[in-house]
Amino acid sequence: MGSVTTQSPDPRTSTDRRATTDRRATISLFSRLRTAEGQADPFPFYAELRARGSVSPAPWGGHLVTGYATCEHVLRNGVWLEPDSKWREQQGARTRWSAPSSREISRTLPALNPPEHTRVRRSAGTFDRSTIDRMGHQVRRTVDDLLDVFRERLEAGEADFSALVAEELPVATIGAWLELPSADWPRLRELTHDQVFTQELLPNASQLARSDFAMTELRAYFLQLVRERRGRMGDDPVSQWIRTWDELEPDQDKADEAVYFLALFVLLAALETTATMLSTAALHLVEDPDRWTLLAQQPDLVPSFIEETLRYDAPTHVISRVAGQDTVLEDTQVKAGEMVHLMVGAAHRDPARFPDPDRFDPRRNPNHLAFSWGIHYCLGAPLARLEAHTLLRHMIDRLPRLALVRRPERAPRVAFRRLMNLDVTTA
Numbered sequence: 001m002g003s004v005t006t007q008s009p010d011p012r013t014s015t016d017r018r019a020t021t022d023r024r025a026t027i028s029l030f031s032r033l034r035t036a037e038g039q040a041d042p043f044p045f046y047a048e049l050r051a052r053g054s055v056s057p058a059p060w061g062g063h064l065v066t067g068y069a070t071c072e073h074v075l076r077n078g079v080w081l082e083p084d085s086k087w088r089e090q091q092g093a094r095t096r097w098s099a100p101s102s103r104e105i106s107r108t109l110p111a112l113n114p115p116e117h118t119r120v121r122r123s124a125g126t127f128d129r130s131t132i133d134r135m136g137h138q139v140r141r142t143v144d145d146l147l148d149v150f151r152e153r154l155e156a157g158e159a160d161f162s163a164l165v166a167e168e169l170p171v172a173t174i175g176a177w178l179e180l181p182s183a184d185w186p187r188l189r190e191l192t193h194d195q196v197f198t199q200e201l202l203p204n205a206s207q208l209a210r211s212d213f214a215m216t217e218l219r220a221y222f223l224q225l226v227r228e229r230r231g232r233m234g235d236d237p238v239s240q241w242i243r244t245w246d247e248l249e250p251d252q253d254k255a256d257e258a259v260y261f262l263a264l265f266v267l268l269a270a271l272e273t274t275a276t277m278l279s280t281a282a283l284h285l286v287e288d289p290d291r292w293t294l295l296a297q298q299p300d301l302v303p304s305f306i307e308e309t310l311r312y313d314a315p316t317h318v319i320s321r322v323a324g325q326d327t328v329l330e331d332t333q334v335k336a337g338e339m340v341h342l343m344v345g346a347a348h349r350d351p352a353r354f355p356d357p358d359r360f361d362p363r364r365n366p367n368h369l370a371f372s373w374g375i376h377y378c379l380g381a382p383l384a385r386l387e388a389h390t391l392l393r394h395m396i397d398r399l400p401r402l403a404l405v406r407r408p409e410r411a412p413r414v415a416f417r418r419l420m421n422l423d424v425t426t427a
């Protein structure tokens, strides 16, 4: 007689079982997403995530939001706050939020909530029309110089557009604006690449250690810069911030610290994001010869091409917020203090918002969330656009048509996209 195995009845309801299966599937999805292979094409993963609903549970706690309208609602609505220093302290000493780099970044502008955010944002000033016009001359000169070097390399065979142009333009632009010695730019750029992990979605311990080290170096560099600048005040933004903070803050050490946080964050915010946008735009341009023809015939489409680049594959794919009070997001209850991750990269492909969302359409000129929305809307958006428009126009004018030599490699992350190379040759 064969043995009979009796299965004890599973006490969990089918809803519980479904939740466990979804949780496991989401964990597996994120482990694939954070690899270089996953980053090469994250959009099928996002489609899987969206299939679970516009708001779904994050396996590590909190919620994932993939719907465009819901992401925009969260960014515009004052109920949702930045994970500020108080919130980070509440998460406990053994969490990523207690890492020194996390504590340091929590004192910069994008991690502040009102009323502190309002005060610091006002002190930062803006990239108004006349500032952008002034910076335009410098950006055009830098682009010309970089394209000269790039053309020379191209004559010898293939050239890495990312290393020679896209990574160089943002650091040269911000470095010159802040009046930082050009000998320091390569080191500062490397430190910003390392520091980004503390702002990543799921950093591991060694990545956090790299961020901690980078942040210590950056702190020493910028505090020293502020002290030196006091000795030779001029019209540069650091001097202007010193004047502003001397009026707001009677204690000079505290004023210096406030200026340090502004200078630090401008550097962090301006380098990798802009470099990724420039490389991604160049990739879209070279991978389809029709796009090059279109822009050569209609250079007025350059701004629309850039907005579509920012929608189609934004430099930042995740923006996080915490609930300031118990609330409901769509049909999901969110408790005060719980985090939501706005999956901007996914929201930008939401078919409810963008018709035919997986098609790159240079004429679409879309609205998007690449620069966020609401009170934290990116301060540097006009500068990023200036760099991108100048570069694309000069590429079309000055370069021979280019072809991709190989698919670019991507950094293994989730929130901050990064192309490690963009190897091209003459078409």
Ligand code: HEM
Pocket (backbone or CB within 6 Å): 109, 110, 111, 121, 174, 265, 266, 269, 270, 271, 273, 274, 277, 314, 315, 316, 319, 320, 369, 370, 371, 372, 373, 375, 376, 377, 378, 379, 380, 381, 383, 384
């Ligand atoms: C393509 C390039 C860029 C992208 C995609 C980008 C993206 C963003 C995003 C998503 C935020 C908001 C984060 C949040 O809501 O929590 C932000 C904030 C910010 N960005 Fe940018 N950024 C870019 C370039 C720049 C540049 C060039 C600068 C400075 C020169 C800059 C300075 C800032 C600052 C100061 C904030 C904080 C604003 C606040 O919290 O009030 N960004 N950026």
